[in-house]
Amino acid sequence: MPTRVQLLLLGALIRKELTILVRDAHALASLFLMPIIFIVIMSLALKDIYNPPLFGRAYAVDVQDKGPLAAELMKRWVEMHGEPRALPADPTEALRHGDLRYVIRIEEGFSQVVSAPGTPSGVQVHLIADPALEISLFRATEAELSALVGEIRAEALQDRFTGMSTKGGQAIRLLVKTERLTLSLHPTAVQQNVPAWLIFGMFFIVNAIANLLVQENDNGTLSRLLTLGVSPGIQLLSKGLPYLLVNGLQAALMLAVGVWLMPLLGGDGLSLSHIHWGSLLLLLGSLSIAAVGMALALASLIRTHAQASTLGPIINVLMAALGGVMVPRSIMPSAMQTLAGYSPMNWGLEGLMAVLLRHSSPSEIMQPVLSLAGFGAVMLVAAVILFKRRTRQ
Amino acid sequence: MLQITDLGYQYPHSNKPALDGISLSARRGEVLGLLGPNGAGKTTLISHLAGLRAIQRGSILVDGVPLAEMRAEAPTRIAVAPQEYAFYPTLSVRENLQCFGAASRLGSKLRDERIAQSLAFAQLERFADTRAERLSGGLKRRLNLAIALLPSPALVLFDEPTVGVDPQSRAFILEAVKTLAREGTAVIYTTHYMEEIEAIADHALIMDHGKVLRDGTLTELLAEGATRLRLIVGNMEATAACSLLASLGTPRMEGEYIVVALNPGVSPAAAISAVENAGACIEQLDYGHYNLEHLFMALTQRSLRDD
Numbered sequence: 001m002p003t004r005v006q007l008l009l010l011g012a013l014i015r016k017e018l019t020i021l022v023r024d025a026h027a028l029a030s031l032f033l034m035p036i037i038f039i040v041i042m043s044l045a046l047k048d049i050y051n052p053p054l055f056g057r058a059y060a061v062d063v064q065d066k067g068p069l070a071a072e073l074m075k076r077w078v079e080m081h082g083e084p085r086a087l088p089a090d091p092t093e094a095l096r097h098g099d100l101r102y103v104i105r106i107e108e109g110f111s112q113v114v115s116a117p118g119t120p121s122g123v124q125v126h127l128i129a130d131p132a133l134e135i136s137l138f139r140a141t142e143a144e145l146s147a148l149v150g151e152i153r154a155e156a157l158q159d160r161f162t163g164m165s166t167k168g169g170q171a172i173r174l175l176v177k178t179e180r181l182t183l184s185l186h187p188t189a190v191q192q193n194v195p196a197w198l199i200f201g202m203f204f205i206v207n208a209i210a211n212l213l214v215q216e217n218d219n220g221t222l223s224r225l226l227t228l229g230v231s232p233g234i235q236l237l238s239k240g241l242p243y244l245l246v247n248g249l250q251a252a253l254m255l256a257v258g259v260w261l262m263p264l265l266g267g268d269g270l271s272l273s274h275i276h277w278g279s280l281l282l283l284l285g286s287l288s289i290a291a292v293g294m295a296l297a298l299a300s301l302i303r304t305h306a307q308a309s310t311l312g313p314i315i316n317v318l319m320a321a322l323g324g325v326m327v328p329r330s331i332m333p334s335a336m337q338t339l340a341g342y343s344p345m346n347w348g349l350e351g352l353m354a355v356l357l358r359h360s361s362p363s364e365i366m367q368p369v370l371s372l373a374g375f376g377a378v379m380l381v382a383a384v385i386l387f388k389r390r391t392r393q
Numbered sequence: 394m395l396q397i398t399d400l401g402y403q404y405p406h407s408n409k410p411a412l413d414g415i416s417l418s419a420r421r422g423e424v425l426g427l428l429g430p431n432g433a434g435k436t437t438l439i440s441h442l443a444g445l446r447a448i449q450r451g452s453i454l455v456d457g458v459p460l461a462e463m464r465a466e467a468p469t470r471i472a473v474a475p476q477e478y479a480f481y482p483t484l485s486v487r488e489n490l491q492c493f494g495a496a497s498r499l500g501s502k503l504r505d506e507r508i509a510q511s512l513a514f515a516q517l518e519r520f521a522d523t524r525a526e527r528l529s530g531g532l533k534r535r536l537n538l539a540i541a542l543l544p545s546p547a548l549v550l551f552d553e554p555t556v557g558v559d560p561q562s563r564a565f566i567l568e569a570v571k572t573l574a575r576e577g578t579a580v581i582y583t584t585h586y587m588e589e590i591e592a593i594a595d596h597a598l599i600m601d602h603g604k605v606l607r608d609g610t611l612t613e614l615l616a617e618g619a620t621r622l623r624l625i626v627g628n629m630e631a632t633a634a635c636s637l638l639a640s641l642g643t644p645r646m647e648g649e650y651i652v653v654a655l656n657p658g659v660s661p662a663a664a665i666s667a668v669e670n671a672g673a674c675i676e677q678l679d680y681g682h683y684n685l686e687h688l689f690m691a692l693t694q695r696s697l698r699d700d
């Protein structure tokens with residue numbers, strides 16, 4: 001058990017660390033401002049990736065068929081996708097230049113072929129896309145067009161053989177209802193980016209701690225504290241504990257940005273309703289232990305300011321790239337997804353997504369929590385060994 | 394108060410010892426001046442006393458108690474005023490003192506008293522709420538001193554405390570060291586400046602290559618029987634005269650003069666006879682006792698400021 005004197009000493013050293021941090025504008029900017037800027041920029045930039053708009057994609061139609069079914073097909077498409085652009089003289093060239101995202105060509109005889117029973121005699125509708133169109137959008141457009149053609153064919157055949165017409169169209173929407181099981185939430189750019197950059201920011205404390213330790217080593221304060229009998233353990237604790245608080249403040253600030261600031265800037269809002277707050281605190285706590293542990297271990301290893309200002313960010317960025325902070329793990333190739341599973345940032349991100357989107361309970365996020373806490377504990381042990389070795393040199 | 398016996402230390406990956414059988418003692422109320430060029434082993438010795446290095450050979454006793462035991466019981470009995478500005482630049486003078494006061498395990502009431510006393514001793518009261526980074530070089534040295542004195546140490550180690558300070562601050566620090574010694578503190582003072590040792594030290598110790606070359610009171614060292622002979626010879630090349638005198642002392646050229654630090658026991662008359670018996674004539678001659686630099690030169694063959 002620590003004695004009262006040790007606790008007073010620890011308190012004084014923590015107060016010192018916090019005072020130094022509060023007066024360091026650069027450290028504050030990198031710990032708080034940088035992740036906020038990332039959240040805002042990335043959420044706004046990637047907004048459409050998670051929720052592609054139905055309207056606004058430039059397209060053109062080349063309708064060779066003058067029949068009523070071709071007109072009906074185009075009417076329904078325009079309802080969902082807005083008015084088409086004028087068909088250019090060379091549509092293929094326009095697609096290659098990116099002036100159009102896709103062109104729908106309806107062959108002459110479409111209405112006749114679609115309403116005839118039996119196997120269609122040939123291709124009647126072409127979808128030709130910009131080579132740069134995202135594959136997910138291409139597949140979605142393709143599926144939508146196929147469904148619409150199928151529906152029109154079904155209506156035409158029904159009308160022809162039963163005389164019963166489905167007025168108003170889009171009967172398929174009455175038959176099929178889609179729902180994503182995320183308690184009425186669905187992933188948005190904000191819901192990906194707030195946890196992602198929050199985790200990135202939390203791990204960024206490595207720079208602040210490493211720079212502080214290098215400065216203490218260079219100016220002799222580290223030796224002075226050791227001469228006064230302040231043990232390496234107390235010194236490491238006094239550096240780690242304030243940054244648990246810093247991580248807590250970062251989390252509160254980033255979540256507030258997602259909930260309140262992003263909607264004001266035209267982005268989606270982060271929803272915290274119905275989440276399990278115990279799960280959130282548990283996950284953030286284990287994340288902070290992992291971040292502080294890693295920061296202390298790296299800081300004990302780093303010897304110069306140059307190393308602190310390059311090695312720390314490089315490791316952070318690599319972990320972030322690997323861990324799904326910059327690119328969601330779900331869209332990585334399977335080999336990269338396997339690799340991402342080794343990144344503590346990914347453990348934290350998967351855990352936070354589970355808390356924010358699936359409203360997971362503490363027992364459901366035990367795996368990432370224990371992985372993060374275990375990683376943090378290993379890093380802390382490494383930090384103690386490295387720091388003791390450093391102070392003996 | 395402090396007794397060091399046969400202290401030896403060798404850094405890993407080094408093929409020669411940084412300290413090689415150092416023995417010395419320091420007493421309360423006295424200033425022990427430690428002289429040596431860079432690489433002599435001064436800083437390694439200081440870091441042993443500060444508890445930053447484990448003893449490989451020999452012993453260090455503080456009032457008869459092994460250093461490690463003493464440090465476990467009362468680490469603040471020995472304080473260091475290091476060469477660097479060992480404080481936090483973005484904290485104020487008072488905040489630095491509070492931090493290191495807490496690190497010295499001073500209770501809050503005693504800490505406040507000691508902070509006030511240290512501020513007064515270092516004449517920093519006016520700057521108590523100024524951030525350390527905004528102090529001049531001299532004031533920073535004083536803050537270094539004030540922090541070292543916070544826990545009322547029995548032994549203070551000064552490691553080149555006047556490097557880069559203005560003459561007023563230097564005079565202030567030297568006076569402060571003398572005051573500390575007068576009040577009963579044992580002081581070990583390392584420096585490159587011989588005149589500082591001559592001004593404040595009761596004892597001096599000259600070391601090089603990890604060894605003690607001379608140890609004694611200033612009076613003993615300066616009147617060690619060694620003399621300095623300065624002469625111009627005729628009828629003989631200066632280099633030949635130097636070779637001739639090398640058997641009697643350590644000659645070197647200073648302009649047109651040959652300056653010889655005579656070996657102990659060699660009289661000026663013997664040197665003069667040797668020159669004259671070799672057929673040379675002495676055109677000009679003066680001699681006198683060493684100052685510390687001359688003694689150092691005679692002992693180490695190099696200047697105090699050499700690497």
